[in-house]
Amino acid sequence: MTTLLTTHDVAHIARHLGMARLNAELVAYLESDFLRWPEFDKTARVASHSADGVIELMPIADAELYSFKYVNGHPKNTRVGLPTVMAFGLLASVATGTPEFLSELTLSTAMRTAATSAMVARRLARPGSRSMALIGNGAQSEFQALAFHHLLGIDELRLYDIDAQATDKLVSHLSQVPGLRLQVCRSCAEAVQGADIVTTVTADKTNATILTPEMIEPGMHINGVGGDCPGKTELHRDVLGMSKVFVEYEPQSRIEGDVQQMPADFAVTEFWRVLAGLSGGRDDVRQVTVFDSVGFALEDFSVLRFLRDQAQALNLGQSISLVPSLANPKDLFGQLNLSAGIRQAA
Numbered sequence: 001m002t003t004l005l006t007t008h009d010v011a012h013i014a015r016h017l018g019m020a021r022l023n024a025e026l027v028a029y030l031e032s033d034f035l036r037w038p039e040f041d042k043t044a045r046v047a048s049h050s051a052d053g054v055i056e057l058m059p060i061a062d063a064e065l066y067s068f069k070y071v072n073g074h075p076k077n078t079r080v081g082l083p084t085v086m087a088f089g090l091l092a093s094v095a096t097g098t099p100e101f102l103s104e105l106t107l108s109t110a111m112r113t114a115a116t117s118a119m120v121a122r123r124l125a126r127p128g129s130r131s132m133a134l135i136g137n138g139a140q141s142e143f144q145a146l147a148f149h150h151l152l153g154i155d156e157l158r159l160y161d162i163d164a165q166a167t168d169k170l171v172s173h174l175s176q177v178p179g180l181r182l183q184v185c186r187s188c189a190e191a192v193q194g195a196d197i198v199t200t201v202t203a204d205k206t207n208a209t210i211l212t213p214e215m216i217e218p219g220m221h222i223n224g225v226g227g228d229c230p231g232k233t234e235l236h237r238d239v240l241g242m243s244k245v246f247v248e249y250e251p252q253s254r255i256e257g258d259v260q261q262m263p264a265d266f267a268v269t270e271f272w273r274v275l276a277g278l279s280g281g282r283d284d285v286r287q288v289t290v291f292d293s294v295g296f297a298l299e300d301f302s303v304l305r306f307l308r309d310q311a312q313a314l315n316l317g318q319s320i321s322l323v324p325s326l327a328n329p330k331d332l333f334g335q336l337n338l339s340a341g342i343r344q345a346a
């Protein structure tokens with residue numbers, strides 16, 4: 001049998017652990033998997049593009065487990081009452097191919113994306129960073145805010161969205177968080193001014209220039225989350241040119257990340273190398289660092305492992321018959337129980 005974990009189960013896990021513990025535990029899963037980077041069979045995700053969006057499949061495997069995620073990205077969806085990003089995914093046994101654990105991944109994508117951003121920023125942002133501009137206050141934004149608050153000690157958030165109602169929603173969710181000061185800003189430039197970290201998490205299927213060079217101050221760390229598709233970027237190319245740029249999986253990021261705007265030989269560093277001590281991170285306190293996040297399958301592998309372990313510990317999830325349980329594995333037809341009907345038809 002396959003275990004199915006629904007959105008209600010994932011919400012239960014979040015309430016049970018609290019977001020601070022959830023973020024800390026999720027980062028531990030992410031780091032342990034990123035440190036095993038060479039052990040994974042990796043590929044850039046398979047994307048099916050249409051006029052208003054993209055649907056993607058994201059597979060990855062190590063010697064024991066295979067995972068994939070189905071995920072879309074449709075920035076205009078919110079106008080028709082649907083989320084921009086929706087996802088689900090699966091863990092399977094490599095030894096037998098058995099699908100073991102099927103889960104919602106819409107909430108969990110927001111969790112793993114934010115935890116990944118914070119994992120990276122812990123290594124790349126200037127020590128002592130306390131303020132963050134958060135540009136784009138939609139579905140992902142609370143998760144980003146809390147991960148940076150819990151894991152980096154960010155205590156001042158400067159918020160901007162072209163949709164004031166999105167910012168109001170974010171403020172209503174975060175205004176009760178102890179030790180977190182919120183400042184609503186009238187422009188992106190106002191939000192970015194003086195921030196230690198800048199997170200861009202906007203949704204628009206265009207080559208946007210959310211951040212332009214004159215907004216960037218020495219020593220900033222930029223966590224660019226919303227530029228994640230061909231023709232969908234957030235950073236002016238000169239912002240990349242003035243920064244040291246870190247990516248998840250280079251072959252995928254060259255296609256989908258903000259670095260798609262740069263020549264093929266533009267230098268990028270895969271983050272796992274920094275984590276493993278094989279490459280340097282930030283060179284000095286005045287350097288501008290960019291995490292050009294697109295979302296990589298390994299992050300979904302990690303969150304699926306985390307959810308599977310939480311489901312076991314909390315006795316969550318339901319067993320579903322996704323593949324037939326056969327007394328005789330060569331007798332698939334018998335599972336249909338059609339013999340009486342076949343006799344009648346004959």
Ligand SMILES: NC(=O)c1ccc[n+]([C@@H]2O[C@H](COP(=O)([O-])OP(=O)(O)OC[C@H]3O[C@@H](n4cnc5c(N)ncnc54)[C@H](O)[C@@H]3O)[C@@H](O)[C@H]2O)c1
Binds near residue numbers: 294
């Ligand atoms: N890198 C990753 O791993 C990853 C994972 C999940 C989502 N994403 C991307 O993150 C982005 C945000 O996702 P979401 O689920 O929060 O989407 P969402 O539609 O819920 O929110 C996006 C927000 O961006 C705002 N926005 C659009 N253009 C803007 C601009 N020029 N300036 C300021 N705000 C602007 C919108 O008004 C909206 O409130 C999407 O582009 C999505 O594809 C990336």
